[in-house]
Amino acid sequence: MPATHQAPPWATEIKALTFDVFGTCVAWREKVASALASATESKLSSASASNPTSSDTPPSDQVLSRARSLTREDWVRFAQEWRRAYGDWTRSFVPDETRWRDTDTFHHESLVDLLAKWQLDGLFSPSEVEKLSLTWHNLPPWPDTIRGLHLLGSRYHTVALTNANQATLKDLNSQKGVDGSSPLGFQRLLSCDMYRAYKPNPKVYQGGLRDLDLQPREVAMVAAHLGDLGAAKKEGLRAIYVARPGELDFDADEEKLKKAREWVDLWVDEGEGGMVEAARRLGINVDIVVDDVARVLG
Numbered sequence: 001m002p003a004t005h006q007a008p009p010w011a012t013e014i015k016a017l018t019f020d021v022f023g024t025c026v027a028w029r030e031k032v033a034s035a036l037a038s039a040t041e042s043k044l045s046s047a048s049a050s051n052p053t054s055s056d057t058p059p060s061d062q063v064l065s066r067a068r069s070l071t072r073e074d075w076v077r078f079a080q081e082w083r084r085a086y087g088d089w090t091r092s093f094v095p096d097e098t099r100w101r102d103t104d105t106f107h108h109e110s111l112v113d114l115l116a117k118w119q120l121d122g123l124f125s126p127s128e129v130e131k132l133s134l135t136w137h138n139l140p141p142w143p144d145t146i147r148g149l150h151l152l153g154s155r156y157h158t159v160a161l162t163n164a165n166q167a168t169l170k171d172l173n174s175q176k177g178v179d180g181s182s183p184l185g186f187q188r189l190l191s192c193d194m195y196r197a198y199k200p201n202p203k204v205y206q207g208g209l210r211d212l213d214l215q216p217r218e219v220a221m222v223a224a225h226l227g228d229l230g231a232a233k234k235e236g237l238r239a240i241y242v243a244r245p246g247e248l249d250f251d252a253d254e255e256k257l258k259k260a261r262e263w264v265d266l267w268v269d270e271g272e273g274g275m276v277e278a279a280r281r282l283g284i285n286v287d288i289v290v291d292d293v294a295r296v297l298g
Helices: 009-013 029-045 061-068 072-092 103-117 126-137 145-153 166-173 202-212 226-234 254-263 274-281 290-297
Strands: 016-019 157-162 188-191 219-223 238-242 266-268
Touching: 029 061, 029 072, 029 126, 072 103, 103 126, 103 166, 126 166, 145 157, 145 274, 157 166, 157 202, 166 188, 188 202, 202 219, 202 226, 219 226, 226 238, 226 254, 238 274, 266 274
Parallel strands: 016 157, 016 219, 157 188, 219 238, 238 266
Antiparallel strands: none
């Protein structure tokens, strides 16, 4: 595959790329499931040991028995339910009507609810639940994300436009690759708490355009979620779809996918190279090394 590609005509107008983060730039499923499973294993291994200095009420035998019965696959399902609750909440959020909660608050409250639903209420102390709820601050980037963002950043302003709050976003933006490479390095961080709304509400995309001082035709939204892209497209932004495992947010029947391919401006399927391939299709030389990109960015 050649290192460069003929960029589409509309790309000449683009000045900034706005990115979804959860699922698009960082992978949440394995990390969240692992954190839950690991915390449970630690709790079970110490359950028989007394701890007279602790003021926390120990888990009941019934809760411990329930925890022992859960498999790795169960924790993956738990993580998926946690993520789905977040998605349902953000999509149903109505600005100035729905009670405002930032991402950290929602993740904490929904974790408490899910533990009760799964008959695990009392397995973790309040401080342990709070720590687990912050797992979303520490998610690994997909293998192509860091290199792709740096390549894209050599030509465009790279901007996170995400439902995460500023605290989460700042932590995620500092995440390095598994090889200890450079962090994500978004050039600007725009988060939902700045607009008191959640994607796909138009206020988020409109607020992003206003803060960037750009016209819709000058911005392209990059996401692994077609609902996000469809909402951005309605506000006049270009749409770049980068497929990620398990992130398709509606039933993937052939008719819906066929229609989506008609309005998405640039489509990168799974296995095609993710963010690096997006950069290549936008006419960027992907053979340039990351250190060279860093020098370009100054």
